Amino acid sequence: MQKITASYTDFYQLTMAQVYFLNQNHEDQSVFDYFFRKLPFHSGYAIFSGLEVLIDILEDFKFTPEELQFLEKQGFHKDFINYLSDFQFNGEIKSVQEGDLIFPTRPVLQVKATIIEAQIIETLVLNILNFQTLIATKASRIRLAAPHDTLIDFGMRRAQATGAYYASRAAYIGGFDATSNVKAATDFGIPVSGTMAHAFIQSYENELDAFRDFAEVHPDNCVLLIDTYDTLRSGLPNAIKIAKELEAKGHKLKAIRLDSGDLSYLSKRCRKMLDQEGLSYVKIAASNQLDEHVIKSLKDQNASIDVYGVGTNLVIGNPDAALDGVYKLAFADGKPRIKLSENVAKSTLPSEKQVYRIRNQKNEMLGADIITQVDETNIEKMHHPFDLTKSTTYHSHILEPLLKTVMKDGKRYEKKKSLAKIKAYAAERLNELPEEYKRFSNPHIYKIGVSTELLETREKLRETLKK
Ligand SMILES: Nc1ncnc2c1ncn2[C@@H]1O[C@H](COP(=O)(O)OP(=O)(O)OP(=O)(O)O)[C@@H](O)[C@H]1O
Numbered sequence: 262m263q264k265i266t267a268s269y270t271d272f273y274q275l276t277m278a279q280v281y282f283l284n285q286n287h288e289d290q291s292v293f294d295y296f297f298r299k300l301p302f303h304s305g306y307a308i309f310s311g312l313e314v315l316i317d318i319l320e321d322f323k324f325t326p327e328e329l330q331f332l333e334k335q336g337f338h339k340d341f342i343n344y345l346s347d348f349q350f351n352g353e354i355k356s357v358q359e360g361d362l363i364f365p366t367r368p369v370l371q372v373k374a375t376i377i378e379a380q381i382i383e384t385l386v387l388n389i390l391n392f393q394t395l396i397a398t399k400a401s402r403i404r405l406a407a408p409h410d411t412l413i414d415f416g417m418r419r420a421q422a423t424g425a426y427y428a429s430r431a432a433y434i435g436g437f438d439a440t441s442n443v444k445a446a447t448d449f450g451i452p453v454s455g456t457m458a459h460a461f462i463q464s465y466e467n468e469l470d471a472f473r474d475f476a477e478v479h480p481d482n483c484v485l486l487i488d489t490y491d492t493l494r495s496g497l498p499n500a501i502k503i504a505k506e507l508e509a510k511g512h513k514l515k516a517i518r519l520d521s522g523d524l525s526y527l528s529k530r531c532r533k534m535l536d537q538e539g540l541s542y543v544k545i546a547a548s549n550q551l552d553e554h555v556i557k558s559l560k561d562q563n564a565s566i567d568v569y570g571v572g573t574n575l576v577i578g579n580p581d582a583a584l585d586g587v588y589k590l591a592f593a594d595g596k597p598r599i600k601l602s603e604n605v606a607k608s609t610l611p612s613e614k615q616v617y618r619i620r621n622q623k624n625e626m627l628g629a630d631i632i633t634q635v636d637e638t639n640i641e642k643m644h645h646p647f648d649l650t651k652s653t654t655y656h657s658h659i660l661e662p663l664l665k666t667v668m669k670d671g672k673r674y675e676k677k678k679s680l681a682k683i684k685a686y687a688a689e690r691l692n693e694l695p696e697e698y699k700r701f702s703n704p705h706i707y708k709i710g711v712s713t714e715l716l717e718t719r720e721k722l723r724e725t726l727k728k
């Protein structure tokens with residue numbers, strides 16, 4: 262993929278940056294929070310994804326000479342262009358670990374840097390994290406619908422252009438087993454997988470010859486698409502013939518694929534005929550506009566499907582197009598900062614913060630995360646973030662800190678995590694989440710609260726600003 266450089270930003274970041282620079286306050290220290298407000302897909306949780314990609318890009322986030330020339334033409338001051346020619350991110354990032362469960366309104370990632378650096382990287386942070394978190398969450402829901410089956414990402418052709426690259430990575434983190442996307446597989450080390458298209462079969466005079474040629478070239482990795490002409494009268498009998506020919510040569514037909522019609526009915530009919538022919542090892546794959554709901558329905562119908570290929574609905578995050586993640590200033594020039602809103606739920610939380618997952622003495626999740634000021638101790642009471650009349654007290658609990666340093670002085674702080682590790686971590690964290698948060702309709706609402714100190718800081722600031 263094309264290297265992402267520092268012009269991967271919104272123009273307004275640069276117009277603001279020029280003002281900070283010319284007024285000589287660009288080196289003021291600032292803290293920005295990344296968080297989102299609404300869970301996609303009516304899900305009870307989201308899976309945080311994109312962090313390692315973000316760190317990779319930030320470590321070498323510079324303007325090229327061509328980009329600087331372009332900006333000069335837009336009328337930016339020479340001294341500012343000169344500053345940008347040496348621009349790099351030197352700040353610190355604390356973040357939830359990639360693959361962890363995240364919930365609305367609480368900080369997921371925190372950038373501590375000079376205001377000019379923190380502002381210039383905003384768009385990149387949002388662009389990378391919002392999309393991958395959306396897709397990893399979608400993938401995770403599809404995995405919930407089919408816990409033990411093989412899930413393959415078929416979405417590259419339907420993605421918003423190059424979005425497929427990161428969608429495939431996020432889908433793997435969220436629980437998919439493989440991708441058809443060769444570029445993503447190569448770069449990220451995702452298992453790659455491929456069957457055959459209708460065009461291949463159409464290009465032959467008859468279906469059987471097409472199947473036979475394919476089986477000869479790929480005797481140990483042969484998946485036959487059986488719905489080009491007539492699934493039960495032509496595709497399946499031809500596939501059975503090929504399976505027997507392969508057996509005679511010491512090979513095994515891997516699977517057949519259904520791509521249209523009633524996938525439950527057809528899969529059951531195929532399973533029965535394959536079994537009757539002694540081909541119970543041949544798996545059945547299905548595709549065609551699948552998503553978590555169709556797959557759940559197919560499972561409820563006891564469809565005989567072992568492998569699901571999911572494209573469009575996965576990689577575009579249907580029906581939720583985007584995660585609404587935002588990046589808000591919490592601290593600048595030595596002072597906590599807040600954004601007020603008519604809608605109290607849209608007011609931000611000031612100061613540098615920490616987020617803890619609350620656990621009981623057996624180390625089990627209690628279904629709540631608490632947001633505190635960064636160095637608070639004695640955290641016992643958790644207040645509803647917007648309804649000041651509501652609070653809960655936790656006794657004998659364990660507080661697991663979630664925001665950990667991942668970049669310091671502009672460099673990765675710890676060894677890069679492999680995709681396999683991130684995927685395993687996502688599965689482990691989701692496994693801990695009680696079932697009621699995972700159901701598709703009206704999942705339990707995970708509690709997010711704020712500490713007394715943080716609440717007081719916010720309320721004080723609100724009062725001052727209102728005056
Ligand atoms: N048994 C089933 N239960 C629930 N949904 C199903 C079942 N079988 C298929 N589907 C889903 O129903 C939709 C069927 O789409 P559509 O009406 O376009 O049929 P099609 O088989 O693609 O048609 P065509 O034969 O023209 O290709 C797809 O999203 C598919 O995944």
Ligand SMILES: O=P(O)(O)OC[C@H]1O[C@H](OP(=O)(O)OP(=O)(O)O)[C@H](O)[C@@H]1O
Pocket residue numbers: 415416418419457458459460520548549550551570571572573574
């Ligand atoms: O339905 P999705 O979840 O998006 O999955 C991807 C779809 O892409 C392919 O069809 P396409 O018609 O593009 O190619 P074909 O020529 O192989 O049928 C494949 O057969 C799936 O139906």
Ligand SMILES: O=C(O)c1cccnc1
Pocket residue numbers: 415416441454455456457458548570572
């Ligand atoms: O390998 C497949 O079967 C495949 C790949 C991409 C899209 N549809 C199907």
